[in-house]
Each structure stands twice: as structure tokens, then as C-alpha cells.
Amino acid sequence: MDVVLKYADDYVFDSFYNKMLSISVLNNATTSGMASDLMVSSWTQDNVYRQFLTVFIIVCSGGWFFYLAAACLSYYFIFDHEMMKHPKFLKNQVRQEIICAVSAIPGFSILTVPWFVGEVRGYSLLYEGTPQTTQEWLYLIATIPAFLFITDMGIYWIHRFLHHPLLYKPLHKLHHKWIVPSPFASHAFHPLDGYLQSTPYHLYAYLVPMHKWLYMGMFIFVNVWTVLIHDGNFFSHSDIINTTAHHTVHHLYFNYNYGQYFTFWDKLGGSHRQPTAEQYDAALRNNKSVWAAQSKDADTIEREDEVKAQKYKQY
Numbered sequence: 564m565d566v567v568l569k570y571a572d573d574y575v576f577d578s579f580y581n582k583m584l585s586i587s588v589l590n591n592a593t594t595s596g597m598a599s600d601l602m603v604s605s606w607t608q609d610n611v612y613r614q615f616l617t618v619f620i621i622v623c624s625g626g627w628f629f630y631l632a633a634a635c636l637s638y639y640f641i642f643d644h645e646m647m648k649h650p651k652f653l654k655n656q657v658r659q660e661i662i663c664a665v666s667a668i669p670g671f672s673i674l675t676v677p678w679f680v681g682e683v684r685g686y687s688l689l690y691e692g693t694p695q696t697t698q699e700w701l702y703l704i705a706t707i708p709a710f711l712f713i714t715d716m717g718i719y720w721i722h723r724f725l726h727h728p729l730l731y732k733p734l735h736k737l738h739h740k741w742i743v744p745s746p747f748a749s750h751a752f753h754p755l756d757g758y759l760q761s762t763p764y765h766l767y768a769y770l771v772p773m774h775k776w777l778y779m780g781m782f783i784f785v786n787v788w789t790v791l792i793h794d795g796n797f798f799s800h801s802d803i804i805n806t807t808a809h810h811t812v813h814h815l816y817f818n819y820n821y822g823q824y825f826t827f828w829d830k831l832g833g834s835h836r837q838p839t840a841e842q843y844d845a846a847l848r849n850n851k852s853v854w855a856a857q858s859k860d861a862d863t864i865e866r867e868d869e870v871k872a873q874k875y876k877q878y
């Protein structure tokens with residue numbers, strides 16, 4: 564984030580804040596009769612309040628841009644549009660997903676800003692510079708699977724926790740409104756839900772040394788992956804990777820496949836449900852009687868979960 568912030572400051576925000584501050588000084592000078600040509604730049608690049616505001620603007624506008632660009636590309640080039648005829652695909656669903664995501668991103672960004680400002684101010688373990696020795700290169704390469712494995716573990720448990728009857732309705736149910744998701748569902752969640760599921764990535768940067776460029780690359784990858792697992796198209800039949808088919812099962816039947824990248828934690832936690840021909844076979848995938856059975860199962864599971872939630876409320 565410090566690299567992004569530096570470029571943004573040099574090319575956009577230095578002049579932006581100077582203009583804002585000089586307008587404010589001019590207004591004050593006009594009313595108080597003081598000299599009106601004073602240029603003020605007291606909000607220097609390392610001012611913590613300025614960093615909070617700038618990082619928020621970058622994360623929020625970058626989030627909107629990235630979400631809309633990635634989801635649009637996936638929607639037009641990968642998403643199986645036949646899925647929109649599924650009885651569980653809501654009327655105006657894509658519009659609803661976009662409104663939900665676009666309005667969640669500012670809240671999500673506000674919550675995320677302290678992690679990024681901490682990085683900018685040097686509190687994280689992100690490092691820079693080209694590795695010099697074989698050992699350093701090996702460490703750099705090893706941080707890729709380590710990042711995926713550790714953050715996958717964090718997301719698995721947080722996601723599973725969000726399915727607890729007490730938390731599900733207030734925080735996570737919004738993302739499960741999309742029983743048959745489109746790529747626009749990827750970031751269509753409650754801001755706190757999205758934030759909680761992103762905490763493993765931020766925490767990782769404070770606990771494990773990682774090269775900052777690699778971390779930035781992984782962060783982009785994570786967001787692309789999030790869009791891809793909602794695209795309804797199944798290229799991979801992997802039993803190890805938590806593919807789009809696995810996440811489709813999660814949206815249909817709720818209490819399975821909480822993982823993000825791998826099936827490892829689901830298998831260990833007893834929540835793994837392997838996708839079947841219903842997901843993999845193109846003919847069955849768009850078969851109306853299969854859709855009817857899926858809708859019935861989804862309704863049954865939703866009703867059972869509702870009963871469980873009511874029981875918890877009584878305690």
C-alpha cells in the first residue's frame with residue numbers, strides 16, 4: 564500500500580490537498596481580512612489523518628473499479644447465462660447484487676483502512692528489495708503456498724463461524740440471498756461479513772514476513788479468485804481445490820464447503836461436499852428437474868436452519 568500511496572500522493576493527492584487547503588484559507592482570509600494569497604500544505608504526506616483519508620479514497624474507488632471490471636469481464640465471457648433461468652435466480656438479481664456490493668464497499672473500506680495505514684507506517688512485516696541469495700528466493704517462493712494455506716484456514720473458520728445460527732442472519736445471510744450466484748455476487752455481502760473474511764489476509768502481513776510486491780499480487784489474486792468462484796462455470800473437477808463447483812454447492816446447500824482455495828479444512832472439519840454431475844455435467848447442470856430438486860433441497864435446508872436459529876434465540 565505504501566507504494567500505491569506514494570504514487571497516488573505524487574500524482575494526484577498533493578495537488579488535491581493543496582487546492583482544498585488553499586480554498587479553505589482563501590475563504591477564511593476573505594472573512595477575516597487576512598492576506599489571501601497564502602498557500603498552505605500543512606497536511607504533509609506523512610500526516611496520519613491525511614493517510615487515513617487518502618487510503619480510504621484509494622481502497623473504496625479501487626474496490627468499486629476492480630469489482631465492476633472483474634465481475635463484468637467474468638459475466639460476459641465466463642458466466643453460464645443459462646443459470647439465470649434457474650428457479651432460484653431472483654428477478655433483477657444482477658441489479659440487486661451490484662447495488663448490494665457497491666453500497667457495501669465504502670463500509671468495508673473504512674474497516675480495512677487501519678490495516679493499510681499500519682502497513683504504510685511500517686508496522687507490518689512486509690519487506691522490499693530483490694532477494695540476494697538462493698535461501699531468500701526459496702523463502703519468497705515458499706510464502707505463496709504458506710499465504711494460501713494459512714489464510715484459507717482463517718477464512719474457513721471465520722466463514723464457518725458466520726454460519727452459526729446467532730451470526731448467520733445479521734451478518735452472512737445477505738450473501739446467501741444469491742442461491743444461484745452470478746459473478747456480481749462475489750462482493751455482494753454485509754460490509755462486516757466481507758471485512759471479517761478478509762482479516763486473515765491483513766493479519767498475515769503483520770505476522771509473517773512477505774515481500775510487499777508479492778503480497779500485492781496475492782491480494783489482487785484473492786479478489787479475482789473471489790469473482791471466479793461465483794461465475795457458474797466449472798473448468799476444474801479438482802478434489803483438492805475449492806473450485807467454482809464447490810462454492811456453487813455452498814450457495815445451494817449452505818452448510819458445506821466453507822473454504823476459499825482448498826478442500827483441506829472442509830474435509831478435516833467434516834463439512835466437505837463433493838460436487839456431482841449436477842454441477843459438472845453440462846446437460847444436467849441446466850436440467851429443469853435437477854433445478855427443481857435443488858430448489859426443494861435448498862428450501863428444506865433453509866427451513867431447518869431457521870428452526871435451529873429460533874431454538875438459539877430461546878436460550
Ligand SMILES: [Zn+2]
Pocket residue numbers: 722726735739813817
Ligand atoms: Zn456462507
Ligand SMILES: [Zn+2]
Pocket residue numbers: 738744748749793810814
Ligand atoms: Zn459466495
